[in-house]
Amino acid sequence: MSGRDLVTVRVPEPLREFTGGRGQLHYDASTVDAVLEQIRRTEPLLAGRLFEDDGSVRGFINVFVDGRDLRHLAAGRRQVRPGSVVAIVPSVAGG
């Protein structure tokens, strides 16, 4: 299966030290919740940065699913398709 058939997770620079330098992860999933679950399973270091103990995304990180904020996606709108992009956007302060 190529990246095009999968969901792409974009890992930004500040978090790449937790993915061994990889900027993209690819998963076979049909909902964003399944993507996040696979991140927990396959990338424990990254997951440790992304999630609170209760499983929610930490307050200085945002997850956007095809450009939409995960926090604003209602239960019925959490599907992803092959080619979907899940972007992780952390706060950075450099100026």
Added chain:
Amino acid sequence: MNENERQPVALTPEETLRYHRQIILPQVGPGGQERLKNASVLLVGVGGLGSPAALYLAAAGIGRLGVVDGDVVELSNLQRQVLHDTPSVGRSKTESAHRRIARINPDVEVHEYPVRLTSDNALSTLEGWDVVVDGSDNFPTRYLVNDACVLLGIPFVYGAIFRFEGQASVFAAPGGPCYRCLFRDPPPPDAVPSCAEAGVLGVLPGLVGTIQATEAIKLVLGIGQPLVGRLLLVDTLPMEFREVELRRDPDCVVCGEAPTITSLIDYEEFCGGATAPLAAPLERPRVPEIDVEELRSRLGSGRAPMILDVRENHEWRISNLGPYGARLLPLGRLQEILDELDPEIDLVIYCRTGHRSAIAVKQLSSVGFDRALNLRGGINEWARRIDPSLPTY
């Protein structure tokens, strides 16, 4: 600044000539150019982002520019802070900015604030400006700028950079989200790699700061679609510009329906001491340590520990403890060895200065490695005190 009673000033014939290429744009015209001349923009920070923003705002004919910065120009700034030049090293950044702006466009009125923005001076400094450009380099100032702008009702153009990637948006515009709607909490001090260790591509703030200047000009002119409710993500290595949708959070503590922040707070405390500017390392996790002398004596004894280097490949090529059996395993790949290592083993972990290795020790101790030690001062300290034949970097 209290400029509310200023009367609009018309363009002089010389100004009509200077701004001709802009005035002939139908979206600007002489009326728009007069708006720019009568507008005021405050730059918080004239470093990497504020430099290109100041240059273009001055050249475009913004009538009044304020520059807030408590730093002096350093040689290591010049790789990206193009407002300043070599003869300005050692001068205050606001003075350097003032001189450069005056040379580009003597018609611009420059207000210098050679101080760090604080809760005590922020409201009086920001009040009265039409637009604020946030080019600060630390989290407390970013939250302070946001809250002050929300409280004063001033839109601000946000920009932030890290290594090869940048972000830009317009916050606190009428009806739009604020910085806290996006980033509810600041990161804990150890959650973001130190920029001094991470570095930044010099041209990146040039890109993002120029986008900020563009947005400030659009806000003043009231043209186009400003980045309100959108976050622009710039990634220079693949050269991609993407955007994501932002919404105002009705529960936002400062701009929401029942705000709990109605005056400025202590932002250093709010950010947990994450005050480090671009040039200084962030606080590292407190973990068990070993110093370089003790490591040397243990290496010569029968109790030599296993040594792990958690830097990157290119750093290993600069210097390493390979002759003592050190193994390179970049921090991000630490999980790969968890299964093959005995948690009871004596481990010493190092990086360049001890920050990343402290994170590694903390991660290892959380999964049962109780005998992992951080090499205090990293390989640079080893080079200084034990083996001067190794370069420091």
